[in-house]
Amino acid sequence: MNPFYPKVAERAGKICEYCRAPEIASNFSFEVEHIIPRSHGSETKLENLALACRSCNIFKSNCLNGIDDEGRETRTLFHPRQDIWQRHFRVNFETLEIESLTEIGRGTINRLRLNNPLQIRARQQWQRLGLFP
Ligand SMILES: [Zn+2]
Numbered sequence: 001m002n003p004f005y006p007k008v009a010e011r012a013g014k015i016c017e018y019c020r021a022p023e024i025a026s027n028f029s030f031e032v033e034h035i036i037p038r039s040h041g042s043e044t045k046l047e048n049l050a051l052a053c054r055s056c057n058i059f060k061s062n063c064l065n066g067i068d069d070e071g072r073e074t075r076t077l078f079h080p081r082q083d084i085w086q087r088h089f090r091v092n093f094e095t096l097e098i099e100s101l102t103e104i105g106r107g108t109i110n111r112l113r114l115n116n117p118l119q120i121r122a123r124q125q126w127q128r129l130g131l132f133p
Contacts, residue, residue, distance in 0.1 A: 019056050034049060035081060065111075066109075
């Protein structure tokens with residue numbers, strides 16, 4: 001296990017800091033990811049680490065920027081240590097989609113595919129269990 005996992009998971013409340021997936025509904029621990037990827041010269045320290053579900057971590061990969069609705073690179077992705085989730089996103093309680101409130105939100109939703117059908121299907125189950133949002 002990643003030695004930073006206990007502190008990062010506790011700080012995040014054991015939910016993905018990007019899509020708000022509840023770790024308790026997963027059969028494997030969420031991942032400690034580098035907000036600014038190591039490939040961009042960042043360090044492994046708590047201020048640069050976030051808890052991410054497998055889906056968000058895979059689609060985020062080593063990207064720094066979001067993508068707009070036409071596939072063009074946008075501003076930086078949502079930064080869990082510097083940005084407040086509710087200022088960039090909100091949950092649509094009918095569709096269970098995550099909606100953007102800002103360009104950063106939109107770019108992150110597209111890059112991390114926060115509303116792909118598998119995410120929506122999982123959210124329906126988490127909502128049924130009282131785990132989302
Ligand atoms: Zn996620």
